[in-house]
Amino acid sequence: MPKTKTTEYTSTAKWLHWGMALVWMTSWTLGILATHWRDELNPHHELTFLHKALASTLLLMVVVRVAWRLKNRPPALPDSMTVAMKRGAMVGHVLLYAIALIALPVSGWYWSSVADKPILVAGLFFLPPLVDPDPDLYDLAKYIHTWTSWFCGALVGGHLLIALKHQLIDKDNILAGMLPKVRR
Template identity: 35%
Template sequence: MQQNLPDRWHSASRVLHWSSAALIAGLFASGWWMTGLSYYDSWYHRAPWWHKSFGLTLTALLILRIAARLAFARPPALGHRHARRAAHVGHLLLYLLLCAVLVAGYLISTAEGRGVSVFGLFEFPALVAPFRDQATLAGTMHWYAAWSLIVAGIGHALLALKHHFIDRDATLTRMLGRRA
């Protein structure tokens, strides 16, 4: 993979960004939908299997995103010093919330000491010995972290639109792959 270009993000960075965004939105929607399923619903057992598989896929994408972010130069941040600092803090918050959601989901899934099937291809092992009330505590954390992530993600999207339509800078176009 080559470095990010000074006027836009590298295509791999863009693919990881937009794939992650789509998975986050889909996982949030499916998680919310699953809370309304009754025990006798045909999706009651199937939906969590898919949710967990896509959640572990998102975990892999997150690891790739962090590695890419550490390994490759980023296009310079735009805006005033305070705006650049706020953007840095906002991105860090998004990463921390995403990590919290994923760790909590993993703890829910492994609360009985069993690994998690990933699309039936392999099993990701339970790496933590179960602890008292693990599923309940992790479930609470998962719920609040997921909602916080969605609110922060909506803020992130709205600020990108503000940069594009009000500030008329290249923040959004660089993530869309167009030249600044």
């Protein structure tokens, strides 16, 4: 009997995807609020603390997600997609993992390290500093983290728009395959 072609991700993959999306978007928003409205919304750095506590968990979550992905193949992309579109999807996902889920949190960790500011992961344990404190590197570290953050915002926004295009225009059920099942 021929093997049926799955169009859905596993429940674990869905939980990891949406959980990480929620953590990432919340952390990203908190980071913007904490820096751009520091005096009004973050005078005692509570938002910064929460931003770091959430963002740092992404480093742990990405390890779990990549391990799951290596053991569980995702569903095949629709045949309606061209080879170039499939390649673009692969490149886009690699960029999301490499930059939004790894480089952005690491750049924040680096910035905190040069500033000699601790990072308490989810309120449970401290990350060790990546480098020794160095006030001379503070502005460079801030610049790297800030611009990586804005680039990631564009990446995630593009990911969202492409997912909506697949659902609303192409009607190819790619987004539906990542949505949680609703029990009746």
